[in-house]
């Protein structure tokens with residue numbers, strides 16, 4: 001979703017902006033709206049890496065985003081995506097879309113032909129207390145602790161799904177500017193015991209299993225977040 005002027009106008013037309021001032025003050029904040037941002041990395045003029053299947057990374061990340069979006073939407077979770085097509089979108093715009101959505105989970109999706117299973121990355125920024133005005137390039141610092149918790153839940157779900165998982169810290173411009181629990185999820189090939197590739201990152205059945213585990217993790221994270 002791109003939050004175009006027409007989309008915002010549609011929201012206004014739906015009645016939010018038309019409420020009288022007193023009514024706007026009365027209702028409590030919609031406390032339990034749980035929003036997930038899916039960021040299919042690369043796209044357009046940025047193909048990302050090339051996978052063993054011959055496909056560019058940008059196609060695999062978009063396919064995974066589409067799968068995850070429908071799994072989450074089917075469970076009643078609001079999903080905002082940074083792209084729905086083969087579009088060129090810079091990291092600032094991706095983070096801006098995520099931050100505008102005020103999401104509880106932000107997942108930046110990548111694919112790689114090296115390693116195996118799922119590689120989880122959390123920002124390498126040192127955690128800081130939230131401040132009212134955070135520097136754009138390091139805004140994630142206030143969220144790193146929550147991002148590590150999210151990565152832990154993702155790790156468990158992916159392991160439960162029978163996948164290899166690695167967890168690292170890294171510098172990613174998109175994630176570093178996100179003001180939400182944010183994890184980069186990189187899908188690597190599935191490999192047999194001998195190291196031979198048994199499924200490429202864009203293999204549909206493999207992607208379905210990864211998406212299922214990630215969706216389960218999001219639901220678990222939501223449940224944990226709601227406990228007092």
Ligand SMILES: [Zn+2]
Nearest residue numbers: 041048110111
């Ligand atoms: Zn990538």
